[in-house]
Amino acid sequence: MRRWTRKLCILAVLGGFLFGGIKLYQGLAGVADAYLSNLDEKVNVVRAGSNKSHIEEEFTPPDEVKPDTEYEKVVTVKNDTDTDxxxxxxxxxxxxxxxxxxxxNTKDWSEKGEDGYYYYQHxxxxxxxxxxxxxxxxxxxxAVPFEVIVYEETVQAAGYDSPIEAFASIKGK
Incomplete structure (x- = not known):
């Protein structure tokens, strides 16, 4: 069996310290990296809302138009989406x-505006x-035949206090 000399013992001890130090450093570096860095990811899908609406009308056109006569014509708008x-x-x-x-109906609708629109007040x-x-x-x-043209638009109400403010926002005003 070979005898360990003093130099060999010192080298073995130093090598052990060196190896242990490297392993200790690697372990601490991993902990430090984990402590100082973090990664988390969440995917958020943002969809633009949509408005879909249509005009409802109750009207029976007369066979003959007569002067000074009132014809029932009930016109409403229905919201077909889940958005105010x-x-x-x-x-x-x-x-x-x-x-x-x-x-x-000027109780629930505005007077005709300068832009030609009536605004629903609710x-x-x-x-x-x-x-x-x-x-x-x-x-x-x-007694002249006539046609009444009705055109409607909707805009999301969220974030606006009035219909005029909401519609102005889509024009960039």
Whole structure:
């Protein structure tokens, strides 16, 4: 058997310290890396909301248009989505030369604005229907066939205090 010399013993002890020190450093470095770094990931899908609505109308066109006669024409807008929205409507006769007046509901709808729209004064909830904007159409002293054109738009109500503010936001004003 070989005898260990003093130099060999010192080298063996130093080698053991060196090996142990390297292992200790690697262990502490791993802990430090874990302590100083962190990775977490969450995927958030953001979808743009959508508004879908349609016009509901109760109207039976007459066989013959008579002067000074009122015809029942009930027009509403229905919200087909699960999003609260504001509504605006344009309601006009096709030919401005034909003198016809519409019974417009100004309790729940605004007066006709400078932009030509009537604004519904309430938020229209999911699946809800507006109060009628038009209830009837009246001819005057002439018996001329007429058409009433109704066009509607909706915008999400979230974040806005009025329909005018909400619609102005989509124009960038």
């Amino acid at each position: 929205c504001y509504v605006r409507v344009i309601a006009e006769t096709w030919d401005s030369a034909v003198h016809v007046t519409m019974d417009v 938020i229209l909830g999911p699946g809800e229907e507006t109060e009628p904007i038009i209830r009837a159409v009246r001819t005057h002293d002439e």
